[in-house]
Amino acid sequence: MPRLAPYAELFKDPKGPGDIRPTAVKIVEDQGLVGSPEWTGRVVLITGCSPGGLGPETAKAIRLTGADIYITSRDIEKGNQVAEELLADGKEAGKVEVLQMDLGSLESIRAAAQEFLRRSGNKLNVLINNAGVMAPPYSKTKDGFEIQLGTNHLGHFYLFHLVKDALLASATPTFGSRVVSVSSAAHRNTPALNFDDLMWEKREYLTLKAYGQSKLANVYFANELDRRYSSKHLRANSLHPGGILTPLARYLPHERAEGLKDVPEVYRVLMTPAQGAATSTWAAVARELEDRGGLYLDECAEAQLVEPEPYHLPGYGPQAFNPPDEKKLWEVSLDLVGIQE
Structure with missing residues (x-):
């Protein structure tokens, strides 16, 4: 099957944030889904919707389909701020509801999932x-749990299992349910998961290496999820959103964050949050991805195999597809969060 890359021409010669590369809203428009009867009443749950990040831009775009959007935030006031901004446009679109959820707490995730299922029916x-x-x-x-693996992977892994039955019950042969796992090109920063020390208790803590491990776990989670549930019309894909300077980078030193603007070859590939949310939106709504899963996406396309460096460029590393380790991570994660399948 040919590689899916509908926006390849627009990504050929990037000029920096705000150039011709698509935004999340553009994806919905190009799919012909603004006010779509087929999406009205569908339900989308998006984690991490605090001001300035990719979550609000993803919610803004997908809401235009007519779907009902549920957004989560660790800080409920920030989540409410995002919801107010989404609703302020006055457009007739899907509803927006806010859930307080701290992905660093299984108790918080469980409470939010229960509330979500109650509200969404x-x-x-x-x-x-x-x-x-x-x-x-x-x-x-x-x-x-080590903060990055615990938040980025295990929190989402646990959330999935709490809402899994709703995903499966909502899936049909003509419109399967989807799980979108936002990973990063940083998965190439670690050659393999260290199952002997997932929590970084036996070695020096390297913050970016730990981040890369958690992002590789995001890829493995999507791959294994798709393998287990594709026959039930539940598909999963992972992705790299691109280089975007959002509050996510607040722990990086200046030269690794704002300083990137001064490096021409890096600046040209950076995006606005609206552009950075495009691949997530494409993964969530694209008709061409119906019944396709186990893919790693970037630049609104199926990504291609590349060398580990430089990390600012798209592509996946050879470690991104490893069925034995994907299965092992799933089983280890079940044990860590206390779930039996």
Whole structure:
């Protein structure tokens, strides 16, 4: 099957944030889904919707389809701010509801999932695992997990299992349910998962290496999920959103964040948050991805195999597809969050 890359021409010669590369809203428009009867009443759950990030831009675009959008935020006031901004346009579109969820707490995830299922009537068509933390100092979640693996992978893994039945019940042969796992090109920063020390308790803590491990786990989660549930019309894909300077980068030193603007070859590939949300939106709504899963996406396309460096360029590393480790991570994660399948 030919590689899917409908926007390849627009990504050939990037000029920096705000250039001709598509935004999330453009994706919905190009799919002909603004006010779509087929999407009206569908339910989309997006984690990590705080101001300035990719979550609000993803929600803004997908809401135009007519779907009902549920957004999560660790800080409920920030989540409410995003919801107010989404609704301020006055457009007749899907509703927006806010859930307080701290992905660093299994208790918080469980409470939010229960509230979501109550409000949505146990319906869920698309789950977008967008939230994350990047390169903070070493710490642990409330449940004792290394902060990046615990938040970026295990929190979303646990959430999926709590809403899995709703995803499966909402799936049909003509419109399967979807899980979108927002990973990163940083998955290429680690050659393999260290199953002997997933929590970084036996070695020096390297913040970006730990981030890369959590992002590789995001890819493995999507691959294994798709393998297990594709026959039930539930598909999953992972993706790299691109280089975007959002609050996610707040723990990076200046030269690794704002300083990137001064490096011409890096600046030209950076995007606005609206552009950075395009691949997530494409993964969630694109007709050409119906019943396709286990893919790693970037630049609104199926990504291609590349060398590990430079990390600012798109593509996946050879470690991104490893069925034995994908299965092992799934089983280890079940044990860590206390779930039996």
